[in-house]
Amino acid sequence: xxxxxxxxxGMFVQExxxxxxxxxxxxxxxxxxxxxxxxxxxxxxxxxxxxxxYDQQNxxxxxxSLNFQKARKSANLVISASQLGDSAMYFCAMREGPxxxxxLTFGKGTLLTVxx
Amino acid sequence: xxxxxxxxxNRITKTGKRIMLxxxxxxxxxxxxxxxxxxxxxxxxxxxxxxVKDINKGEISDGYSVSRQAQAKFSLSLESAxxxxxxxxxxxxxxxxxxxNEQFFGPGTRLTVL
Numbered sequence: 001x002x003x004x005x006x007x008x009x010g011m012f013v014q015e016x017x018x019x020x021x022x023x024x025x026x027x028x029x030x031x032x033x034x035x036x037x038x039x040x041x042x043x044x045x046x047x048x049x050x051x052x053x054y055d056q057q058n059x060x061x062x063x064x065s066l067n068f069q070k071a072r073k074s075a076n077l078v079i080s081a082s083q084l085g086d087s088a089m090y091f092c093a094m095r096e097g098p099x100x101x102x103x104l105t106f107g108k109g110t111l112l113t114v115x116x
Numbered sequence: 117x118x119x120x121x122x123x124x125x126n127r128i129t130k131t132g133k134r135i136m137l138x139x140x141x142x143x144x145x146x147x148x149x150x151x152x153x154x155x156x157x158x159x160x161x162x163x164x165x166x167x168v169k170d171i172n173k174g175e176i177s178d179g180y181s182v183s184r185q186a187q188a189k190f191s192l193s194l195e196s197a198x199x200x201x202x203x204x205x206x207x208x209x210x211x212x213x214x215x216x217n218e219q220f221f222g223p224g225t226r227l228t229v230l
Contacts, residue, residue, distance in 0.1 A: 009156075035216075043223065044221060044224065095217070102217070104161070106158040106159040106160075108156060
């Protein structure tokens with residue numbers, strides 16, 4: 001079974017609107033962390049936001065927020081007030097605990113296109 | 117200056133050639149990683165190293181080898197390149213002392229094997 005599932009290969013949003021990128025995960029480890037990375041067309045990977053499994057509140061970083069629903073094993077990224085520069089690939093990733101040697105596992109990504 | 121650098125940035129080589137991709141970091145991080153990215157597959161872990169004497173295989177290590185020459189340098193080698201190793205290769209670093217232990221990525225090396 002895939003550990004990280006991103007079901008939306010592509011998403012479109014109008015500039016200035018909000019968009020939600022879906023991510024579900026699968027782990028039996030009680031201690032884990034969830035990450036979102038952005039990859040613009042230039043290719044670099046940019047860290048956006050982190051959510052720990054024991055965090056009580058949803059993470060926020062500027063226009064990015066993470067809708068963490070632990071019971072449903074989902075960690076959706078919400079981008080508010082979309083900008084043209086938000087057009088990129090977005091990857092969800094999970095880091096599990098000691099048994100997995102803290103390795104990072106990535107989903108296949110969602111390509112977001114922001115329309116003017 | 118970039119904190120994580122990769123050389124070369126682009127490389128075209130032929131089947132059977134030996135090739136080395138190099139990664140250097142000035143972040144002072146103890147952990148380093150090599151990933152490959154294929155279209156539609158996300159990033160897959162090739163090798164990772166938690167310090168100079170600790171090297172571990174990732175999901176797809178076959179056909180690759182690594183060397184951690186120093187804390188700041190981590191090299192990936194393809195002993196005999198084959199066309200299906202054509203991909204975008206990323207080096208990354210992390211520091212277990214950081215609150216999130218997030219990984220910082222280099223700019224990537226685009227490798228084409230003909």
